[in-house]
Amino acid sequence: MNELDLLSLLRDEVPLTEPSPAVEHAVQTAVRAQVPAGAAPRRGHPAGRPRGRAPRLPQSAWQRRMVVAGLAAAAVAGAAILVTGLSARGPAASRPGAGLVTSGPAVGAKLPTQRGLGKARTEAQLIDYATRSAAASPAFVPSSHEWVYTETEVASSSAGGGGFLFGPPNERVIGQEWARVDQRLYASYVHGHLRFGRGGGPGSTLGGWKSIGPSYLNSLPTRPAQLEAVILANNSNPHMPWYVGPDKNYTIFNGIFTLMSDGESEGTWIPPKLLAAMYRILASLPGVHFDLTTDLAGRSGMGFYMLTGGWEKQEIVIDPATYAYMGDEWVAVKAHTSVATDGTRYIKKGQVLGWEALLHIAVVRHAGQI
Amino acid sequence: MRVDSAVSVPAERAGGASADDATVIARSIDEPEWFAALFRRHAAPIQRYVTRRIGLTAAEDVVAETFLIAFRQRGEYQLDRHDALPWLYGIATNMIGRHRRTELRQLRLLARTGADPVIEPFTERVDAAVSADAAKARLGAALARLPAGHRDALLLVAWGGLTYEQVAVATGAPLGTVQSRVSRARRKLRQALGDLDPAALGTGPGQQPRKPRRSEQARSTEETCHE
Numbered sequence: 304m305n306e307l308d309l310l311s312l313l314r315d316e317v318p319l320t321e322p323s324p325a326v327e328h329a330v331q332t333a334v335r336a337q338v339p340a341g342a343a344p345r346r347g348h349p350a351g352r353p354r355g356r357a358p359r360l361p362q363s364a365w366q367r368r369m370v371v372a373g374l375a376a377a378a379v380a381g382a383a384i385l386v387t388g389l390s391a392r393g394p395a396a397s398r399p400g401a402g403l404v405t406s407g408p409a410v411g412a413k414l415p416t417q418r419g420l421g422k423a424r425t426e427a428q429l430i431d432y433a434t435r436s437a438a439a440s441p442a443f444v445p446s447s448h449e450w451v452y453t454e455t456e457v458a459s460s461s462a463g464g465g466g467f468l469f470g471p472p473n474e475r476v477i478g479q480e481w482a483r484v485d486q487r488l489y490a491s492y493v494h495g496h497l498r499f500g501r502g503g504g505p506g507s508t509l510g511g512w513k514s515i516g517p518s519y520l521n522s523l524p525t526r527p528a529q530l531e532a533v534i535l536a537n538n539s540n541p542h543m544p545w546y547v548g549p550d551k552n553y554t555i556f557n558g559i560f561t562l563m564s565d566g567e568s569e570g571t572w573i574p575p576k577l578l579a580a581m582y583r584i585l586a587s588l589p590g591v592h593f594d595l596t597t598d599l600a601g602r603s604g605m606g607f608y609m610l611t612g613g614w615e616k617q618e619i620v621i622d623p624a625t626y627a628y629m630g631d632e633w634v635a636v637k638a639h640t641s642v643a644t645d646g647t648r649y650i651k652k653g654q655v656l657g658w659e660a661l662l663h664i665a666v667v668r669h670a671g672q673i
Numbered sequence: 674m675r676v677d678s679a680v681s682v683p684a685e686r687a688g689g690a691s692a693d694d695a696t697v698i699a700r701s702i703d704e705p706e707w708f709a710a711l712f713r714r715h716a717a718p719i720q721r722y723v724t725r726r727i728g729l730t731a732a733e734d735v736v737a738e739t740f741l742i743a744f745r746q747r748g749e750y751q752l753d754r755h756d757a758l759p760w761l762y763g764i765a766t767n768m769i770g771r772h773r774r775t776e777l778r779q780l781r782l783l784a785r786t787g788a789d790p791v792i793e794p795f796t797e798r799v800d801a802a803v804s805a806d807a808a809k810a811r812l813g814a815a816l817a818r819l820p821a822g823h824r825d826a827l828l829l830v831a832w833g834g835l836t837y838e839q840v841a842v843a844t845g846a847p848l849g850t851v852q853s854r855v856s857r858a859r860r861k862l863r864q865a866l867g868d869l870d871p872a873a874l875g876t877g878p879g880q881q882p883r884k885p886r887r888s889e890q891a892r893s894t895e896e897t898c899h900e
Contacts, residue, residue: 305863306812306859306862306863306866307830307831307859309808309809309812309866310812310827310828310831310832310862311831311832312809313725313789313809313812313832314721314722314725314831314832316789316791316792316795317721317724317725317791317792317795318721318795319717319718319720319721320717320720320721321716321717321720322716322717322720322733322736322737323733325733325737326716326720326733326736326737326740327712327716329737329741330708330709330712330737330740330741330744331709333741333744333745334705334706334708334709334744337705455849455850455853457849457852457853457856459852459856464856464859465859465863466856466859466860466861466862466863466864467860467863476848476849476852476853477849478846478847478849478850478853479847480846480847480850489822489845489846490845491845491846491847491850492847493841493842493845493847498845499845500763500767500844500845500846501767501770502770502821502822504770507820507821509820510818543781545817545818546814565820565823565857569820569822641867657856657857657860659853
C-alpha cells in the first residue's frame with residue numbers, strides 16, 4: 304500500500320452522500336431566479352470576435368464552432384512540454400521558445416539589477432561574490448501586484464515514480480508559471496490561453512517559514528547566527544507538521560532547502576541578501592558539503608549537500624555567475640534497500656531520485672509576460 | 674434531488690441517454706433549469722471531497738458556493754470539455770482556499786493525536802476502531818507541511834480521483850507543474866511514512882503516533898547499504 308492508497312483510506316472514511324436540503328435549496332433558488340427571464344450570461348469569444356450576447360445558434364453550427372476553436376487552440380504550444388527519449392543525464396532536446404503566446408507586451412520583464420562580480424570558481428568566491436553583490440545592489444522589493452515568472456525543468460522517468468524516480472531520469476517536463484507577489488493568484492498558459500488560479504493569499508506559509516512574502520523575507524536577519532536562530536525557532540517544535548527531527552544541522556539545511564526549492568520554484572522572490580546569508584550558513588554548517596556539479600539543464604553549478612540516512616544526497620545547486628538558486632537534486636550515493644508500505648525497492652548507487660532546474664525567474668508587471 | 678414544481682429537470686423528462694455535461698451547460702445558458710442535472714450528477718463527490726478536506730460544517734457552505742459560482746460562470750465554460758467534474762473540483766478547491774486555516778487545524782490535530790476530526794460526525798461509537806491511525810497521523814503531518822498548491826494537486830488526485838490532465842484543467846496549472854507538484858508531495862509523504870512498520874497499519878485507537886523522522890535508518894531490520 305503506497306501513500307496514495309493510504310490517502311484513499313482517509314477519503315473512504317467520509318461517506319459519499321448527497322448534500323443537505325439547504326445546499327440543494329440554495330442552488331435551486333439561484334436557478335429559479337433565472338428561469339422566467341432566461342438571461343443568457345455572456346460567453347467568451349475567440350480572439351477577434353466582438354463581445355456581446357452569444358447568438359443562439361442551431362446545434363450543428365454551434366458544434367462546428369467548437370471544432371474550429373479546438374483546432375486553433377491545438378496549434379498553439381501549450382505551456383508544458385513533455386520531452387521523452389533522452390539520455391539519463393543531459394539537457395532537454397527542445398524547449399518552448401519565443402512562440403509562447405503572451406497577453407501583454409513581448410518584452411516586459413523587470414529584472415532587478417544585481418551587480419555581478421564575475422563567475423565564482425570556489426566555495427569561498429561564491430560566498431564572497433554573493434554577499435558583496437547583494438550589498439552593492441539597489442534595494443528591491445517587488446510590489447504586491449507584480450508577478451514572479453518561473454520556468455522550471457523537472458525530470459521524470461519512463462519507469463514511473465512515487466515520491467522518487469523509480470528509474471533513470473529519461474524524461475523532462477518544462478513548466479512556466481506566474482505567481483502574484485501577494486500570493487493571491489497564479490497563472491499559466493493552457494492550450495494557448497492564460498488561465499488563472501487562486502493562491503493562498505498574503506498569509507501563505509511554507510514549511511516552517513512564517514511567511515513567504517517579500518516584506519517578511521526582507522526583514523529577516525542576514526547574520527548567519529541570527530538567521531539560524533530564526534530557522535531553528537520556527538522548526539523545533541515537535542508538535543508542528545514541519546518538524547524533521549532533533550538534528551539541528553539538518554533542520555537548518557532543510558529549512559533553507561525548502562525555501563529555495565519549494566519556494567523559489569513556486570514563485571517566491573528571495574532577496575539576494577537573504578540568499579547570500581543562507582550560503583554563508585551552508586558553507587559553515589556541520590554535515591554540509593560543497594561540490595561542483597551539473598544541473599538538470601546541463602549548466603555548471605555549485606552544490607551544497609547533506610547526506611541523510613547515510614545513503615541519500617540532498618543537494619541545492621547554485622549558479623556561480625549570478626549567485627542565484629538554480630535547482631536541486633536527490634541522488635543515492637550508496638545502494639539501498641528500501642522497505643516501505645508499498646513493498647521493497649532496490650535503489651542503485653548513483654540512482655537519481657529527483658532532479659529539478661529553475662531555468663528562469665523574473666519579476667514582471669503582468670501575468671503572461673516573459 | 675427532489676423535483677421542485679417550479680423547476681423541472683429536462684434531462685429526466687427527456688428520458689433515454691443523458692446528455693453530457695457540456696451539453697447540459699450549453700443548454701442551461703438559455704434554459705437555466707438544465708443546470709439542476711449538473712448538480713444531481715456531481716454534488717455527491719464534490720461534497721465528499723470538500724468534507725474530507727475541511728470537515729462537514731464548513732463543507733456545506735463551500736459546496737453550495739461551488740455550484741452557485743458554476744452556475745454564474747456557466748457562460749464561460751469550455752464546451753469542448755465533456756466532463757465538468759474537473760471544472761467543479763477546481764472551483765471547490767479555490768473555495769477551500771478560504772478555509773485553509775480550518776484545514777490546517779484539522780490536519781495538525783490528526784498529526785498530533787492520530788484522531789481524525791473530519792470523520793467524527795460519521796462515527797457512531799466512541800471507541801470505534803480507527804484504522805491505520807499511526808500512518809494517518811503521519812499523513813496529517815505531511816499534508817499540513819505541503820505548500821498549498823502541492824496539497825491541492827495531490828488531493829485532487831487522491832481524493833478527487835482526477836488524472837493529472839484533469840488536475841491541470843481544475844487548477845489552471847500546466848500539466849508539467851501538476852506532475853512536479855504531485856511528485857514533490859508524494860516524495861514528502863513517502864518520507865513521512867518511510868520508517869512506518871507496515872504491520873502497524875490498522876492497529877486501532879490508543880496507538881501513539883510516531884513522530885515523522887527524516888532518516889530511514891530504523892525502518893526495518895532488512896535495511897542494508899552497500900558500498
